[in-house]
Amino acid sequence: MAEPVELEPQQTMKTTLLIINCILLAIGSCGGPLIMRLYFLHGGHRVWFSSFLETAGFPVMLIPLIFFYFRRRKTNHHSSSTIVSMKPPLFFAAAIIGILTGLDDFLYACGVARLPVSTSALIIATQLAFTAVFAFLLVRQKFTPYSVNAVVLLTVGAAVLALHTRSDRPAGESTGEYVKGFVMTLLAAALYGFVLPLVELTYKKAKQNLTYSLVLEIQFVMCFFATIFCMLGMIINNDFKVIPREAREFGLGRGNYYVVVVASAIMWQAFFLGAIGVIFCSSSLLSGILIAILLPITEILAVIFYKEKFQVEKGVSLVLSLWGFVSYFYGEFKQAKKEKNKIMKNTVPETELPQTLAVSYGPSNT
Numbered sequence: 001m002a003e004p005v006e007l008e009p010q011q012t013m014k015t016t017l018l019i020i021n022c023i024l025l026a027i028g029s030c031g032g033p034l035i036m037r038l039y040f041l042h043g044g045h046r047v048w049f050s051s052f053l054e055t056a057g058f059p060v061m062l063i064p065l066i067f068f069y070f071r072r073r074k075t076n077h078h079s080s081s082t083i084v085s086m087k088p089p090l091f092f093a094a095a096i097i098g099i100l101t102g103l104d105d106f107l108y109a110c111g112v113a114r115l116p117v118s119t120s121a122l123i124i125a126t127q128l129a130f131t132a133v134f135a136f137l138l139v140r141q142k143f144t145p146y147s148v149n150a151v152v153l154l155t156v157g158a159a160v161l162a163l164h165t166r167s168d169r170p171a172g173e174s175t176g177e178y179v180k181g182f183v184m185t186l187l188a189a190a191l192y193g194f195v196l197p198l199v200e201l202t203y204k205k206a207k208q209n210l211t212y213s214l215v216l217e218i219q220f221v222m223c224f225f226a227t228i229f230c231m232l233g234m235i236i237n238n239d240f241k242v243i244p245r246e247a248r249e250f251g252l253g254r255g256n257y258y259v260v261v262v263a264s265a266i267m268w269q270a271f272f273l274g275a276i277g278v279i280f281c282s283s284s285l286l287s288g289i290l291i292a293i294l295l296p297i298t299e300i301l302a303v304i305f306y307k308e309k310f311q312v313e314k315g316v317s318l319v320l321s322l323w324g325f326v327s328y329f330y331g332e333f334k335q336a337k338k339e340k341n342k343i344m345k346n347t348v349p350e351t352e353l354p355q356t357l358a359v360s361y362g363p364s365n366t
C-alpha cells in the first residue's frame with residue numbers, strides 16, 4: 001500500500017501547532033479569570049482598567065513576530081521580506097474584531113468584578129452555544145451527533161448553575177449588582193461566541209496566504225484596537241489618575257499590585273492567541289469547546305485559592321461539562337480514524353497536497 005509520505009511532516013507540524021495553542025488557551029483560560037478576580041478581591045475597583053489589561057499585553061507579540069521575520073528573511077535569502085505581511089482588507093477586519101473584543105472585555109470584566117470566579121466561568125460556558133450557532137451561520141460548520149451532544153451538555157451545565165445562584169452572592173453585594181454581573185457576563189459570552197466564528201470567517205476570506213505568523217499579526221492588530229477602545233473608557237472614567245492610589249492601597253501591597261497587572265496582561269495574551277491559534281489549526285467550534293471544558297479546572301482552582309463555595313449545582317455542571325468533553329473528543333477521534341483509513345486507501349500523488357494543508361502549512365509558511 002502506498003504511503004502519503006509528504007503529508008506526514010505537514011500533519012506533524014499541524015498537530016504540534018495545535019497542541020501549543022491548546023496549551024496557551026489552557027493557561028489563559030484558567031489563569032486569566034483567577035488573576036483578574038485577585039485584582040478585584042484585594043481592593044481593585046476599576047472595571048475599564050481591568051478590561052484594558054485583557055489585551056494591553058499585545059507588544060509581547062513582537063517577540064515571535066520579529067523571530068518569524070528574520071526566519072523569513074533567511075529562507076528568502078535576505079530579499080524582499082517585509083516585517084508586516086498583512087494586507088489592508090485583513091487589517092480592517094482585524095481592527096473591527098478588535099473593537100468588538102474591547103467591548104467584550106468590558107462586559108466580561110463587569111461580570112468578574114461582581115461574581116465569584118466559579119459562577120462567571122460557568123456562565124461563560126453558554127458561550128459555546130452561541131459559538132455553535134454563529135459557526136453554523138457564518139462558516140457553515142458541520143456538526144456530528146457527538147459535537148451536538150457536547151454543545152448541549154456544556155450549555156445545560158451552565159444553565160443548571162444559572163437556576164441556583166442566590167446562595168452564591170458575595171457578602172455585601174446587592175441583588176441588583178449581582179444580576180447586573182450575571183447579565184453582563186451572559187452578553188460577553190454571546191459576543192465572544194460571535195467573535196470566534198468571525199475570526200474563522202476572516203481567515204477563510206483572507207485574500208492572502210494564511211500563515212501562523214499572519215495569525216500573530218492579526219492578534220497584534222486586534223489587541224491594539226481593543227486596547228485603544230478600553231483606554232478611551234479608562235480616560236472617561238479617570239482610571240489613569242486613580243491607579244497610583246489604588247496601587248498604594250492594594251491589599252497585597254504596592255509591588256504585588258503591579259505584579260498582578262503585568263501577570264494579568266500576559267495571561268490574557270495567552271488566552272487570545274490560544275483562541276485564534278486553535279481556530280487557525282482547527283475551527284472556532286473547537287476553540288469554543290476547549291474554553292468550555294477548561295471551566296471545571298478554573299472552578300476547582302477558584303475553590304482552592306479563593307475558598308469559593310462548591311455547591312451541588314456546580315458539581316452537576318462540572319459532570320455535564322466533562323461528559324460533553326468526552327463526547328466531543330470521542331466523535332473527533334472516530335472521525336480522524338475514518339479519515340486516516342480513507343487516506344491510506346487513496347494514494348496521494350506527490351504534487352497534489354490537499355488544498356488546506358498545502359496553503360496553511362507549506363514549508364515557508366511561518
Ligand SMILES: Nc1ncnc2[nH]cnc12
Pocket residue numbers: 032054104105106108109124127188189192271
Ligand atoms: N473577554 C473575555 N475574556 C475571557 N473570556 C471571555 N469569554 C467571553 N468574553 C471573554
